[in-house]
Amino acid sequence: MGSMFDKKQNLAERLKFVHFYSQWVKSVPNEVWSKQQAEFINSLFENARNFHLDAKKYLKSINRR
Amino acid sequence: MDIDILIKKIDMETFIKLNRELIGKQYWFLNADNPGELYGMLQDGLAVRIAVKETVIPNIELKFMKSDLDRISLREHMVVKTGKHIINISPLELQIAFKLYLGSDKDIEDAVYLYDIFSKYLDIVKLKQYMSILKVKGADYGIDV
Numbered sequence: 001m002g003s004m005f006d007k008k009q010n011l012a013e014r015l016k017f018v019h020f021y022s023q024w025v026k027s028v029p030n031e032v033w034s035k036q037q038a039e040f041i042n043s044l045f046e047n048a049r050n051f052h053l054d055a056k057k058y059l060k061s062i063n064r065r
Numbered sequence: 066m067d068i069d070i071l072i073k074k075i076d077m078e079t080f081i082k083l084n085r086e087l088i089g090k091q092y093w094f095l096n097a098d099n100p101g102e103l104y105g106m107l108q109d110g111l112a113v114r115i116a117v118k119e120t121v122i123p124n125i126e127l128k129f130m131k132s133d134l135d136r137i138s139l140r141e142h143m144v145v146k147t148g149k150h151i152i153n154i155s156p157l158e159l160q161i162a163f164k165l166y167l168g169s170d171k172d173i174e175d176a177v178y179l180y181d182i183f184s185k186y187l188d189i190v191k192l193k194q195y196m197s198i199l200k201v202k203g204a205d206y207g208i209d210v
Contacts, residue, residue, distance in 0.1 A: 011170050015206060018174050022181035041123075044066060048120035055095040058121045059114070 066123045067114070071138055071155070074129045080104045091118045134159065134198070157183050162195035165203050173206055180208045 116124035138155035164176035
């Protein structure tokens with residue numbers, strides 16, 4: 001049975017969003033997109049202690065890639 | 066989520082100083098506690114990961130320069146000014162080519178994003194050169210140089 005998931009189509013859709021987002025970034029003042037990105041990065045730091053893997057499991061998971 | 070940091074090879078004594086300084090600033094090394102072991106990993110061409118104490122991500126992936134492309138990254142670095150701070154980054158042209166080389170969907174998205182955002186400022190000759198070194202093509206994704 002073939003896969004129901006169309007990998008090529010999925011990438012095409014994601015790239016469409018990348019183009020859309022990059023156009024948006026270029027269309028607004030730097031303060032607008034950078035504020036959103038700063039909020040995102042800061043939230044990663046704020047939530048860093050809630051990460052579900054310890055260092056050993058994390059290193060194992062990235063070495064599997 | 067990680068930030069790759071590439072440095073020229075340093076001796077063990079300098080690495081121990083760096084290790085002490087980072088630990089003093091509340092960072093820790095995920096791979097091992099012993100600086101000698103960490104230095105051995107770096108010498109073996111492996112990366113060591115550094116994060117804020119008691120956290121795992123985000124982290125820094127620190128490694129010694131090894132390949133010709135690593136040397137290009139350092140030699141032809143770009144300087145990013147963020148307010149009072151300055152960060153050296155590898156050339157955008159090389160980042161785009163390398164992302165295409167890595168080739169996962171996420172890497173291709175990153176390459177396309179960088180190309181879209183910085184298209185006006187890219188050195189197309191350099192981009193072509195790096196894409197040729199890495200034997201990658203980008204036309205399927207709109208990176209048609």
